[in-house]
Amino acid sequence: MNLDQRQADVLFTVVKSYIQSGLPVGSRTVARKSNLNLSPASIRNIMADLTEESYIEQPHTSAGRVPTAKGFRYYLDSKLDMEPLPREIEQKIKSSLAKVGPDLPRTLSQASKLLSSISNQISLVITPSHQNIRWKHIDFILLRPGLVMSILVMEGGMVQNKVISVDRDIMTDDLIKFSNYLNEHYQGKTLLQVRVSIYEQMKIAQRQFNQLYQSALRLARESFEPENNRQVYVDGTHYLFQDTDLANLSKMREVFKLLEERSKLLKLLDQTLESKSLSIILGQEQDWEELSDYTVISSPYSLKGDNIGMVSIIGPTRMNYSRIIPAVDLTARILSQILHDIYEYKNHEGLA
Amino acid sequence: MNLDQRQADVLFTVVKSYIQSGLPVGSRTVARKSNLNLSPASIRNIMADLTEESYIEQPHTSAGRVPTAKGFRYYLDSKLDMEPLPREIEQKIKSSLAKVGPDLPRTLSQASKLLSSISNQISLVITPSHQNIRWKHIDFILLRPGLVMSILVMEGGMVQNKVISVDRDIMTDDLIKFSNYLNEHYQGKTLLQVRVSIYEQMKIAQRQFNQLYQSALRLARESFEPENNRQVYVDGTHYLFQDTDLANLSKMREVFKLLEERSKLLKLLDQTLESKSLSIILGQEQDWEELSDYTVISSPYSLKGDNIGMVSIIGPTRMNYSRIIPAVDLTARILSQILHDIYEYKNHEGLA
DNA sequence: ATTAGCACTCTTAACCTAAGAGTGCTAATG
DNA sequence: CATTAGCACTCTTAGGTTAAGAGTGCTAAT
Incomplete structure (x- = not known):
């Protein structure tokens, strides 16, 4: 249901006045504030209609009207008088x-x-x-045997780090190799793109038996995982x-x-x-x-x-x-x- | 001024009751809740003294008493009945x-x-x-010419990173040299210790004219600066x-x-x-x-x-x-x- | 179609009152 | 002489009443 011009005018006046004062708005006030030049009695008729259609409501019988969610929505959906910021x-x-x-x-x-x-x-x-941002650099740091921290620097200076558990026989040198590899081959891609690549490689790797290679992939996968952070x-x-x-x-x-x-x-x-x-x-x-x-x-x-x-x-x-x-x-x-x-x-x- | 046993008892009862109810506490209540076996009238005398010394106060003439800060402090400073956690x-x-x-x-x-x-x-x-924590690893990443991100991994997995501006002619290779040097020589020290060392080296370096060396020190100094983070x-x-x-x-x-x-x-x-x-x-x-x-x-x-x-x-x-x-x-x-x-x-x- | 007029409803603030909680003092008590 | 019963007094609070006022919806007049 659409409102005609007059109804909309009244509704807007009610909304604005309510926003300003926080108080229910009566027909008198609307008559004064709107530029319709109607008497309160006429306004009352219109307001009765708007209440019927539940754009506004009465807290109690002898109170003015308050906009409902529907009323606010109508107000917001109409192009409204924005004050541009100074x-x-x-x-x-x-x-x-x-x-x-x-x-x-x-x-x-x-x-x-x-x-x-x-x-x-x-x-x-x-x-x-981070999913759609390109990354700049990845690093793996051995916190202690079996525990690695991955640090992923994104463009713009976001950093995502994560503690990841790995096989205990992975050494710092291995980690450096891993990170060099990733930095060389994947740098500048988005996390999403990297993940896709890695999953593909993992499929291939399953058929091989290169333990180290698989560890590297696992580590990479965890690092690039969509973080909940x-x-x-x-x-x-x-x-x-x-x-x-x-x-x-x-x-x-x-x-x-x-x-x-x-x-x-x-x-x-x-x-x-x-x-x-x-x-x-x-x-x-x-x-x-x-x-x-x-x-x-x-x-x-x-x-x-x-x-x-x-x-x-x-x-x-x-x-x-x-x-x-x-x-x-x-x-x-x-x-x-x-x-x-x-x-x-x-x-x-x-x-x- | 110290309270005698009875005064302390009354004060404690007032405090506890007030904590429980949030309401001013009257002499009747104290008489009932304390284990002094005194009549309300006697309690009233004691409470008058406590009021005099401003351990407790009256919101208004006909109200009970409420502990003042001084009263609370006395209660807290006395060894009190802790309920050990289950x-x-x-x-x-x-x-x-x-x-x-x-x-x-x-x-x-x-x-x-x-x-x-x-x-x-x-x-x-x-x-x-971070000042008194040992660090594990440092990394410098060239975000773009003249701008470096330093990443400092502390033991326990805290990470401190910082964007630092540097000379535009510092290259990735330089950064790697810097970080290798720091990782080798200072790893495992606390930030405070590192800072002291660096300041000493900077004094020495001032007399030299090795541009690169000075840059490295500046970068290190910024990275290990006590961060407000x-x-x-x-x-x-x-x-x-x-x-x-x-x-x-x-x-x-x-x-x-x-x-x-x-x-x-x-x-x-x-x-x-x-x-x-x-x-x-x-x-x-x-x-x-x-x-x-x-x-x-x-x-x-x-x-x-x-x-x-x-x-x-x-x-x-x-x-x-x-x-x-x-x-x-x-x-x-x-x-x-x-x-x-x-x-x-x-x-x-x-x-x- | 609009509006003036009016009876009606409901909220609000103001005022009053009675109840009750608590006090401090005095005089009695063991 | 410390303790307590008794009592008058103060102040808050809740309840009830009332009057003012805001706003309504309806009807009849314009």
């Missing part, structure tokens, strides 16, 4: 991130700090999946305490629980990784009971056209979307730009 | 940590999770200062929402702010790193206005007699000390034990 904020982000230097983890961490402080909401920045940089958790009352205390607690369960969190954010652009998850809509009353706004950052990670904020459903959406969007864009620069060796003349 | 919990910690394998970061992270879940409080585990594993933040009302909301918010300001947090915990054993910081006592009403219990974990890191919890001042102190203490002990095992190559026959 130039100086954009500059601040750029310069602040440039200062960090060509170090991806620090860049992401800093981006998270910036985003939370300009949005006044909890920010999340998730590290890239994507990190999430979380900042600004204290913003969740903005205008809160006892009622949402238990809901806030759920948010904090969610933030600590990284696997759940990743699942939530992965939902949106596929979408090409900014996406909004309304907790009430989905079956994320942890997020009722909260909304997640995410925007992917990309490298060479692939979305590899996410920039997000978590805030109350009644947050100031016009301000925050551009903030998330811009942060993701700048991050993509900087990533591009790091990977293309541009604009970064080293650290101070 | 055997099975100790076992659970040990086995759960053993399962992680000889990987220090993961071990610490897991320890933090365990501690928060058995204490029902926010837990903090701070990673070791001690991490803190935080878990169980949602426990802060236990029995909370609007009054402490703003205080809770301060705690969350503190948790995100890692530098402040480290300063707080470093206070206690020197003390040989478990220590308790009452927020009200110190000038940590972020922590009024909260208390930090910390216990250091050690390697070869040196305290290298901390295990802590943050909880309300009225928490169950008898249960939680042993939990913190035990976790730190087990961690020390496991560290010892990792470093001595004992008890760890690799991963599954």
Whole structure:
């Protein structure tokens, strides 16, 4: 069902006013704030319709209306009046991130700090999946007989390390041979590409009986395995305490629980990784009971056209979307730009 | 001023009852709960004295008494009735940590999770200062001309990496020479020891004009520099929402702010790193206005007699000390034990 | 189609009151 | 002389009542 112009106008006014005040919105207020020039009585009729279609609802008989999830969704799906971020904020982000230097983890961490402080909401920045990134160098270090640490340096300065158990008769010299081999033959490929190669070789190797060769492959396979170690940089958790009352205390607690369960969190954010652009998850809509009353706004950052990670904020459903959406969007864009620069060796003349 | 037996008894009863109920404690209650066999009237006299000396205080005229920071401190400084942790919990910690394998970061992270879940409080585990740990291997990787990543693997599997800018004419082959040299000559020393050596060599080198040699030293110096990268594993933040009302909301918010300001947090915990054993910081006592009403219990974990890191919890001042102190203490002990095992190559026959 | 008017509902804040918890003091007690 | 019973007093809290006010939906007038 679509809304006609007047209905949409009323709905938008209700949403905006509710975002601003957090209070149920009455017909009087809508009459004043909208530019429809209708009397409250007429507005009431329209609001009755909107309630019928459950875009808005009444907390109780004599209260004004509050937008439902459906109402918010309609508001968000319509092109809305974004306030473009002031130039100086954009500059601040750029310069602040440039200062960090060509170090991806620090860049992401800093981006998270910036985003939370300009949005006044909890920010999340998730590290890239390593799968589609090329790697630069691999090293195996014998921690002690039977135990090896593999260190995989990705372009952009991400490092992935892993402790791997191996046959006890593998020596440092063997490890050096392995790593030399891998560095020579596979360097510059993505992890995914390497994995495919290795699996092929393993099939062949099974027919041979070269023990050492098989060990090498096993070691390589483990090192390049898709690691479950994507990190999430979380900042600004204290913003969740903005205008809160006892009622949402238990809901806030759920948010904090969610933030600590990284696997759940990743699942939530992965939902949106596929979408090409900014996406909004309304907790009430989905079956994320942890997020009722909260909304997640995410925007992917990309490298060479692939979305590899996410920039997000978590805030109350009644947050100031016009301000925050551009903030998330811009942060993701700048991050993509900087990533591009790091990977293309541009604009970064080293650290101070 | 010291308390006599009876005064101490009354104070303890007040503290315990307050911890249990969170409510001001009246003379009736003390008369019942203490084993003094005195009438409420007599208790009232004693409580008046304790109030005089400000061990306890009255929220208002007709209310019972609440322990002050001084009262809590007296309670904590006296040897108190610890409930030793049940055997099975100790076992659970040990086995759960053993399962992680000889990987220090993961071990610490897991320890933090365990501690928060058995204490029902926010837990903090701070990673070791690398300064007094021996290192195993160093590697330099040329990210691109003029930019090197150094990777320093410590015993126990900590990795410290850093992006360092260098002269543009340093090549991969040079880097290999550098790292070989360092690995041969300094391996097995602590970072602190290496730094001292390097500074000495730099003094000598200044008089020479071997450009390459000087570069190598600069690179080494940066790599072994005391990094500001001690991490803190935080878990169980949602426990802060236990029995909370609007009054402490703003205080809770301060705690969350503190948790995100890692530098402040480290300063707080470093206070206690020197003390040989478990220590308790009452927020009200110190000038940590972020922590009024909260208390930090910390216990250091050690390697070869040196305290290298901390295990802590943050909880309300009225928490169950008898249960939680042993939990913190035990976790730190087990961690020390496991560290010892990792470093001595004992008890760890690799991963599954 | 729009709106003024109106009766109705429900929440909220303010006020009052009674109950109850706890105190400190005094005088009695063993 | 330490202890305790008794009591008047204070202050908080919960409950109940009330009045104000916000907002509604309906009806009838424009």
